[in-house]
Amino acid sequence: MTQPMPGPSLRGAVDLSALARPAAPAAPPGAAPTGGPAPTGVVVDVSEADFDAVLQQSLTVPVVVDLWAEWCGPCKQLSPVLEKLAVEYAGRFVLAKVDVDANPRIAQAFQAQSIPMVVALIKGQPVPMFTGAVPEAQARQVIDELLKVAAQNGVSGTVDVGEADPEAAAAPEEPPLPxxxxxxxxxxxxxxxxxxxxxxxxxxxxxxxxxxxxxxxxxxxxxxxxxxxxxxxxxxxxxxxxxxxxxxxxxxxxxxxxxxxxxxxxxxxxxxxxxxxxxxxxxxxxxxxxxxxxxxxxxxxxxxxxxxxxxxxxxx
Incomplete structure (x- = not known):
């Protein structure tokens, strides 16, 4: 069931504070850092353990969150479309993929009632995008609007496309479907x-x-x-x-x-x-x-x- 959400806006955001970890005390000189960095690349798999780092990343670059599950047929249709666009937009946004079965607290925080559900993060605030497997043209249109909203709110950075996993980039294309x-x-x-x-x-x-x-x-x-x-x-x-x-x-x-x-x-x-x-x-x-x-x-x-x-x- 495709259900377009309202256009990208920072109004009406849900509370994600439960997923954010409190700031850790400063580490002694020479000690290893206690907080992990955000996953790198334009397409990343995100878990509850590193979601706070993704929230921080959204301060400088828009993050598009794809809520999916292995059993969800429409998810398998939509995810490749989003991954293609993430590569095409060359780091202007990060696609964060969240398996809702493995990370139920993230799904609950976004109040996900059905999947696939796609939301964005700008300055740590969730921005509704759409639910359901939408066509590529519609996904592209919503992402373009998201980038405009992000720029209006001072978030117009990019990530280094070179950070993407080289093995993933070199992976052979899947054979065509029957x-x-x-x-x-x-x-x-x-x-x-x-x-x-x-x-x-x-x-x-x-x-x-x-x-x-x-x-x-x-x-x-x-x-x-x-x-x-x-x-x-x-x-x-x-x-x-x-x-x-x-x-x-x-x-x-x-x-x-x-x-x-x-x-x-x-x-x-x-x-x-x-x-x-x-x-x-x-x-x-x-x-x-x-x-x-x-x-x-x-x-x-x-x-x-x-x-x-x-x-x-x-x-x-």
Whole structure:
């Protein structure tokens, strides 16, 4: 679901002070420094441990923060676009990539309700940009506006492009996607999840062992279901699920929204509980949805392994 945010502005910023570390006392002469520097390069991976250094870096150069997760299909479409622009803009902004699963406090600080979510930092203040996998032209337009806002606030420095990891710069390009996968990726980029479902379904018809297509299909179906529910309808379903733990339709919708927003354990727990209190066709629907969400997150994720055990216990 692509949701453009208001244009870049320093107004209405959320409080990131919980992520900033207090200033350390001066070290004795000759002692090693206690605080690490900001990660170097135009594209950097950022964790909770070094986020304070990135806040400091935003005093001199705009920082674009890409909140993503490994299981998020649209994230995988957007991140390469942002990385390309970061290189193209040659150090006029830093792209800081944050895995929300590994760094939940950063996601909470930015009040991330869904991903991908892109915000910027100017002088330590968060600046809304957009959510969802937007096209390159739209991302470029928002970044241009961000640079104008940054310059108006006295932040117009650059980072040395030469600081980028030389091994990363020399890495070979990834092979092109198969045609149907490429069509699905393009559909994801513009928010046409029905078209993505069609492309991945055709890919699976041609090759039932295509694990990437199977995962992509589950992701496209999830994003299509979430996209189809307006906020007011979702609020009503959340209330219905809370009032009646056996309400399958409401429970399925809330689990979708939980997973979409990165609350993986909550989504899995809700559906396991629904399996326990339902039977017949309803139980089969819930089990099928839970297995689909396992595909979205990925079988290698330990949360999936744990939920599979709980599902088995609930069924038998």
């Amino acid at each position: 045609p149907l996968h490429a069509a699905a990726a393009q559909a994801f980029e513009v928010g046409d999840y029905d078209a993505a479902v069609t492309a991945f379904t055709q890919a699976l018809n041609e090759n039932p062992a295509d694990a990437d297509a199977k995962a992509g299909l589950a992701q496209a179906q999830l994003f299509g279901r979430v996209d189809a529910l307006p906020a007011d309808v979702m609020t009503g379903l959340a209330t219905a699920a809370a009032d009646d733990p056996t309400n399958v339709d409401a429970g399925l919708a809330v689990a979708d929204r939980d997973l979409f927003g990165g609350h993986v354990e909550d989504a899995f727990a809700r559906l396991v509980d629904l399996v326990r209190v339902t039977g017949g066709d309803d139980r089969a629907r819930v089990r099928t949805r839970l297995v689909d969400l396992f595909e979205v997150v990925g079988g290698d994720d330990p949360r999936v392994a744990q939920a599979r055990v709980k599902l088995a216990n609930a069924l038998f």
